[in-house]
Amino acid sequence: MKIVIAGGTGFIGHKLMENLLANGHTIVILTRKPRPEAGDVSYIRWLSEDAVPEKEIRHADAFINLAGVSINEGRWNANHQKQIYESRMTATDELLRIIAAMPIKPSVFINASAIGIYPASIDAVYTEESANKAKDFLAKTVSDWEIKAQKVNEFSVRTVIMRFGVVLGNEGGALPLMVLPYKLFAGGTVGSGKQWVSWVHVKDVVQAILFAMEHDRMSGPVNVTAPEPIRMEQFGQIIGTVLHRPHWLPVPSFIMRMVLGKKSALVLEGQHVIPEKLMNEGFEFMFPFLFHALEDLLVKK
Template structure:
């Protein structure tokens, strides 16, 4: 297949590109900077006044939208929140415009999303059928992002919203920061420890994306979380066990708010999210349990 990726240079995008190339697919990466074409990877400039990516792409089997300013950087001040929101809206608008101009249109748009669309809760269990939307910055951003991407269906193109949980990887995502205190022998429970962590190994993330492309019955929201979410206290204890480090020094909520600002909600609050769609369609996670995922990422 010929697959176009927006946001191919990011944490998930790099892993996804490697995975798709290994499976023999042709990749087109939309980028703001010039790169030389190499093997089955073509780089096409976009989001600039002098770019017309549709003229270079011409046709595609699938589009994947991972583009947008990272939510993991910065303190989520007003300016940073504006960048996070507007970068996603602008990129999605441009993707829809590009698709409308193609000679051969893709059959599917895979749009990144997040479980942050669901309200934080200690007791609720969310599935793809859950209609609740969090009344905060991340909830509104995800809701609006999905709503904009849905416009592609007016052209008869299937839209899938991959609601990623906490993505765990060696060099990106949340895990390096979460493990650092343990490596310094200062790890412990963050906040109350009762908040849910609906996590997923990055390798399973990229596998679910190709799964969604290949399975034409999938459309709409798809929760991308491992089968067994855990509470934050258990998450920390598992890191300590895998690294053979103590889990002893609590990190109070107020300290996280001082360090992270508004972004502290990512670690102090959480959602218990279940991926009913992937389970129903027979997707098998390579890393269904936290201990095996952490052993792969931190030890192997």
């Protein structure tokens, strides 16, 4: 298959590209800084003056949109929030324009999103059928992003919205920061410890994207989380067990708010999310349980 990726050089995009190449696919990376073609990967300029990527793409079987300023980097001040929001809207608008200009449309459009669309709750359990939406910055961002991405339905292109949970990997995401205190023998419960962490191994994220791309019955929102969410206190205890480090030094909520500001909501609040669509379609998680996921990521082999 010929697959166009926006955001292909990021944390998830890089892992996805490695997997696609290993499985014989041809990849087009949309980038502001194109480079020479490398094997089955070509780089096409976009989001810059006079760029007309559709003329170079010509045709594609699938589009995957992972583009946007990372929510894990930087402090959520007004300027950074604006960048997070506008980068997603701008990139998706351009992808819609590109697809509209292509005489032969792709068969599927896969767009990233996040489980932050669901309200934080200690008691609620969310599936793709859950109608409740949060009203904070992250929820508004991903909700608007999903609405915009679904406009590709106007071109009769199957659209899948991948609502990622807390993606665990060594090269990015939240895990390196979560693990650091334990490596310094200062790990402990963050906040109340009762908040849910709906996590997922980055390898399962990649496999879920491929699964959605290849299975025609997958459309609309899809929760990309492991089937066994866990509370923050137990999450920390398992990090300590895997690393053979103590879990003893609590980090109060007010400290996290002082250090991270509004972004502290990512660790102080959480949602209990179930990947119902993936499970109903027979998707097999490589890492359904946190201990094995962290063992794979943190233990040297």
